[in-house]
Amino acid sequence: MNKTESAAVLEANDVSKTYGELEVLKDVSMEAERGRVYALIGPNGSGKTTFLKILAGLLPPDSGEVLRRTGGAERAVGYLPQQPSFRDGFTVAETLRFYTRLLDEKMGDGYVSEALGDVGLSDASNRRVSGLSGGMTRLLGVAQSRVGDPPIMAVDEPTSGLDPEMTGRIFETLSGVADNGTAVLLTTHDLDKVGRHADKVVLIYDRRIAGSGSPDELVNEHERESLASVFDSVVRGGGRG
Amino acid sequence: MSRAQGSRTVLRRELLTVLRTRAYLALGVGYAAVVVGAAWFSGGAESGYLPTASSLTTPTEILVPVVAFALGYRVVLTDRSTGELDVLRTYGLGRAEYVLSLYAGRLVALSVVLVAPLVVVGGLVWTQSGPTITVIAWHGGVDSPLLLARFGVLTVAFGAAVLSVAVAVSAVSGTVRTALALAVLVWVAVALGADLGVIAGVVTESLGDEAVVWLTSLSPNTAFRGLVLETVVGVASGGVRATSVPASVLSLVLWTVAPLVVAVRKVWK
Numbered sequence: 001m002n003k004t005e006s007a008a009v010l011e012a013n014d015v016s017k018t019y020g021e022l023e024v025l026k027d028v029s030m031e032a033e034r035g036r037v038y039a040l041i042g043p044n045g046s047g048k049t050t051f052l053k054i055l056a057g058l059l060p061p062d063s064g065e066v067l068r069r070t071g072g073a074e075r076a077v078g079y080l081p082q083q084p085s086f087r088d089g090f091t092v093a094e095t096l097r098f099y100t101r102l103l104d105e106k107m108g109d110g111y112v113s114e115a116l117g118d119v120g121l122s123d124a125s126n127r128r129v130s131g132l133s134g135g136m137t138r139l140l141g142v143a144q145s146r147v148g149d150p151p152i153m154a155v156d157e158p159t160s161g162l163d164p165e166m167t168g169r170i171f172e173t174l175s176g177v178a179d180n181g182t183a184v185l186l187t188t189h190d191l192d193k194v195g196r197h198a199d200k201v202v203l204i205y206d207r208r209i210a211g212s213g214s215p216d217e218l219v220n221e222h223e224r225e226s227l228a229s230v231f232d233s234v235v236r237g238g239g240r241g
Numbered sequence: 242m243s244r245a246q247g248s249r250t251v252l253r254r255e256l257l258t259v260l261r262t263r264a265y266l267a268l269g270v271g272y273a274a275v276v277v278g279a280a281w282f283s284g285g286a287e288s289g290y291l292p293t294a295s296s297l298t299t300p301t302e303i304l305v306p307v308v309a310f311a312l313g314y315r316v317v318l319t320d321r322s323t324g325e326l327d328v329l330r331t332y333g334l335g336r337a338e339y340v341l342s343l344y345a346g347r348l349v350a351l352s353v354v355l356v357a358p359l360v361v362v363g364g365l366v367w368t369q370s371g372p373t374i375t376v377i378a379w380h381g382g383v384d385s386p387l388l389l390a391r392f393g394v395l396t397v398a399f400g401a402a403v404l405s406v407a408v409a410v411s412a413v414s415g416t417v418r419t420a421l422a423l424a425v426l427v428w429v430a431v432a433l434g435a436d437l438g439v440i441a442g443v444v445t446e447s448l449g450d451e452a453v454v455w456l457t458s459l460s461p462n463t464a465f466r467g468l469v470l471e472t473v474v475g476v477a478s479g480g481v482r483a484t485s486v487p488a489s490v491l492s493l494v495l496w497t498v499a500p501l502v503v504a505v506r507k508v509w510k
Contacts, residue, residue: 056331058327075331075332076331079324079330079331080328081324081328082324083324084323084324085324087254087258088262089257089261089262090257090261098250098254101246102250102333102334103332104246105246144328145331147332156324
């Protein structure tokens with residue numbers, strides 16, 4: 001499916017979440033369409049990961065609702081945690097085969113080879129996961145999160161701690177996933193890459209959405225020269241931009 | 242995904258994880274060395290199956306909890322800290338499927354670790370003891386490999402109960418340090434607490450003989466010990482009642498089931 005055939009696959013309405021006395025999100029709403037990349041940005045502790053987990057169905061909101069229109073998808077949401085780590089003692093191919101077997105025991109080695117090829121890990125398929133670099137581990141995580149072709153993919157800070165080259169590779173891979181018809185939601189601090197790869201940016205600050213739109217729309221709306229500058233102005237200006 | 246499919250896949254991974262983890266292999270080899278060594282140096286191997294089982298009761302009671310806890314105390318915790326639990330949920334895996342499959346996989350591995358040395362010991366007794374066994378004579382029956390097999394079954398049942406507690410500890414703990422501390426605390430409280438309670442009751446004469454027989458079923462350790470005395474060594478004990486067999490069996494079943502229920506409820510919400 002290309003980007004012009006997009007349809008809202010995810011809808012969050014007035015989502016709120018509190019941890020003990022700390023209110024993390026208050027009446028936050030957003031929609032996501034297939035074939036697009038959504039970047040959730042905000043300062044540390046702003047509730048990005050919490051919101052992502054709520055969108056993925058891994059955390060229940062205290063109030064509000066999240067609708068996922070995933071039809072008869074075998075796996076509704078793919079998820080990549082912030083620091084993915086796989087069982088030691090297994091090869092890359094064995095690790096991915098484990099996840100495919102959770103969905104379909106008959107999903108063969110062909111699927112595993114193809115999935116590893118899609119993220120550029122064909123040559124590493126027989127390597128132990130304990131011997132992978134941080135970037136390669138993330139790529140294996142991306143391959144894992146794609147198993148079953150879920151219409152929604154939630155990716156938590158996929159490039160933290162990675163070098164610029166690997167960061168670019170991860171973003172390009174995720175853009176490719178979106179081009180194949182998946183709604184990709186990611187949290188990140190890499191605003192440069194967000195500016196290049198995200199179709200829509202959701203800036204979370206002070207429990208709410210302080211701004212949303214395409215990178216260009218946000219830059220123009222705030223009359224700034226870059227997304228980083230928009231981020232600074234919103235955060236330093238207490239959410240007013 | 243069918244439930245059976247998900248369960249088989251998780252179980253298989255747990256087994257392979259144990260097989261491919263050197264620390265677990267070292268633990269298994271160490272356990273086997275102690276058990277075979279204890280049987281050999283105690284002279285049990287030359288005396289027969291029953292003396293061997295008798296000489297192995299105390300080492301087993303001490304070491305099985307160590308092995309079972311080592312296999313289970315961080316298994317859920319690790320999956321939680323790496324985000325694996327969240328990932329597995331997106332595949333439609335249920336809480337019960339995950340916990341029970343994980344437990345089953347570890348239990349199969351634990352059973353192999355516990356039974357393999359007993360098979361070796363059984364072989365030693367068979368080759369060493371010869372046709373005339375003179376050390377122990379009793380009227381209840383003849384020495385038989387079945388007694389050692391029965392001891393093996395009880396050892397696995399004991400290990401299953403401890404492993405279940407270990408998995409529950411892993412499911413409720415937030416960090417490895419907490420899990421380790423909780424594991425030690427729980428076991429000291431359960432094992433020593435039950436023994437000391439019974440001893441105190443006997444010394445102060447506040448417990449009657451019947452009460453002592455029932456109270457020795459309370460903890461997995463005392464239930465295991467009582468069952469060994471009653472159903473393995475007891476054939477030579479001349480009818481002295483060590484424990485209530487049904488109560489001890491029920492105790493081991495409850496110590497296996499109840500922690501798993503806790504683990505299923507706590508693994509994720």
